[in-house]
Amino acid sequence: MRSIWAVAVNTVKQALRLKIAAVFIVLLILLLPVMGFKMTGDGTLKGRMQAFISYSLSLTGLLLALLTIFTAAYTLTKDIKDKQIYTVITKPIRRFQYILGKLFGVILLDAGLLSLFAIIIYSITSLMPVFMHADAEQIAQLHNEFFTARASVKPQQPDISQELDEAYNKLKKQGEVPAGVDENPAARHNYRKELARRIGLRRRAAVVGEELVMEFKDVKVKEPNQALFIRYKYDVAVNPADLSIYSRWVAGDVRQFNLAAPLDTPLYSTDRKDLIRTFREFAIPADSVARDGYFALAFQNVPLNNTVVMFPLEDGIELLYKADTFTLNFIRVVFIIFVRLVFLAALAIFAGSFLSFPVAILLCLAVFTMANMSGYIGESYNVVGGQPNSLYSYILKPFIMLLPAFDQLTAAEYLVPGRLLSWPVFAWHGFAVLFLKSLPLAIMSLLVFSFREIAKVIV
């Protein structure tokens, strides 16, 4: 263990003294405070802070990812190229200990730098309301919508299987199903999937004057006197002149309308005007949730709008309620960044164990880019290809599955809306990246490095 530690500490010294890390550190130390005071977001204090925390964590993650790749690939390939490894590997240290030492060194460096920058970002974020002279209303809003970690519940998806079958059969009878789709199971699956999406979207649309009811179950509010937050985004068939939608919302246990009894839980109503295709929020007292965790939202598309209003299936509407603190949520998000850096360190050490520095860097950057675009690549094949082909199914898809999806679980996804990154999600992601993606790479590096010749034949 002492040998591993000695190599690890030496790796940290190498990164710091050869000024590889210095470039990134100076850049971040200069940029973070500037971002804190220059970013405006949507003009509000909350928007400003959302923009800062999103961009600062993204920038830190990106720069540390690049630093990790460069440091890890450099430290190993440089030792081999400049032959310092001759004096190390001929000492009583096994090759796997040397590789582990290098890996731990890079991880140690990442842990130190990420902690430093996380503290800086957290401090700036916490102090921004003070520096911006926020009033009581703004502070209350920040407390409810930003400095919080809110659990998210999405509306119940109605069972559409019967409607889907009917719609498919009808299209088939009318000869509107494209040729070859019905015979090919994979193509039929994709066609029905798209049809289901359209039906689902139709269930999330309200024509002019219509009322759309969205039901939520298992809403576990800890304190009835806290607030629930309805977060939503409109899409429309035809853009209104002022790009805004007028609406009336009723929230609570709407099942009580059907009972001739006094209301057990209160119902709340609000009238709103909001921009289209922009996330909006309003608060409802949490005592509107029924004892069994049921909650419903009735949205009325008022005639003034003169267009169909839809809530996108993925993120059109959700119910948020406080479930944890901002600090713990922030720590979890930072740790997610850290496990990704661990993966990149393992990847670059693996590449450096058998490739030269430039080739190792190229490989790592290619993998890093693909990990950042894994969702996009998958979607593009589905959209462009129409039918899954063998290149995607048997080569690209398994390869992408081996990579961690860096485009999921981002800081913007959780800290910007004050959404909870739950412990189970966090633990699974950490486990998957560390043990299912990084560990095999580390083991492969150990194997490759243990059996390769360290020196070149020079005659």
Add this chain to the structure above:
Amino acid sequence: MEYAIKTFSLTKIFSDWWGRNRVIAVDDLSLNVRPNEVFGFLGPNGSGKTTTLKMLLGLLHPTKGKAVVLDGDAADPEINRRIGFLPEESYLYKYLTARETLDFYGQLFKLPSKVRKMRIEALLEMVGLKAVANRTIGTFSKGMARRIGLAQALINDPELLILDEPTTGLDPIGTRQIKDLIIELAKRGKTILLCSHLLADVEDVCDKIAILYGGKIQAEGDVQSLLRHCDKTEIVTDTISPDALEKIKRTLAEENAKYTIDAPLDKLETFFINVVAKAQQQAVATSGAESKTHISDFLSAKTDDMTTRETILNRLVSDPETNEILTSNIQTSQPQKNHAAPDESLLKHLTEQSDVKTAAVKPDDAKPAPVEKSQPGKNILDELTGNPTTDKASNSGDSSNA
């Protein structure tokens, strides 16, 4: 242990990208180095010396054959715990200071902190880099880097020291110090494999040599027996009177011996060292390495009882916690501690040259061959004139200016 290093038909063939054999770097090499031997491994550039060392140390895999080092595989940590290696260039981390460098390598040997610190200071003192111990290696001259490279090779008090071109880049003083150090280490029971193409260095310190060419051993044997001219005699004396000189010439003429009489020249190395030593006495400042001649006490000493020595070394390696105590034991049992001479004694030794033909030869080998024939109580000239048993002769002319 019969051999410290033994190779069995060691072969290394360099293949190209397609796996086709391109160059035979080492060809069927069988090398035997006994314990406590200073073995010179000679050869021109590209003869396969360094490739052989790399195979011995596990940095390259042999294409064929096997190398056994200290009765095991050099890649085994338990074996390379007992080996010190100085590569052909001091491949060290340029961003570390000299002290940090030794500390790093000491940690790899899992030396306890106290022992490590003690050894680091002793080695820095020994290689003359104590004054620049906190400077990074990147700012060192090649010679200084070589010195710290040697120090790292000694941090574990190795049983076997493998030195690849140890004097490359060193000034004459440094070269001389390294040679003296090798001799001193050999006296302390170390086995040394010295790989070099600087023949004078090897000649001065090695007991046995092997000359490599084309990956094969072309000649191997004891240095003295390989180099000695059995058909020549050399006599070195103090200054003698012109009468005595004439007497010698007449004697040699009677023997029909070819002879040359001359005042011996100082070796340039000796002259250079004298000049620098005088400058040191005058305390002229230098930013480079200082000249040191003593050997660090922690480097275990040779004793008559080899079993005891091995036991101490083994315990030193296997029980680092007790290292400090053991080291002090070693110090008290050193029979040749007086060899750690200070600068003054070196200076005296160098300035009193007239009775030593070659300054840097091993002390044991310093006697010229004819002297061995002298009898106690007899004047050497008397012996020469009264017992004319020496060489075939034909007078080649008198170039005397004595």
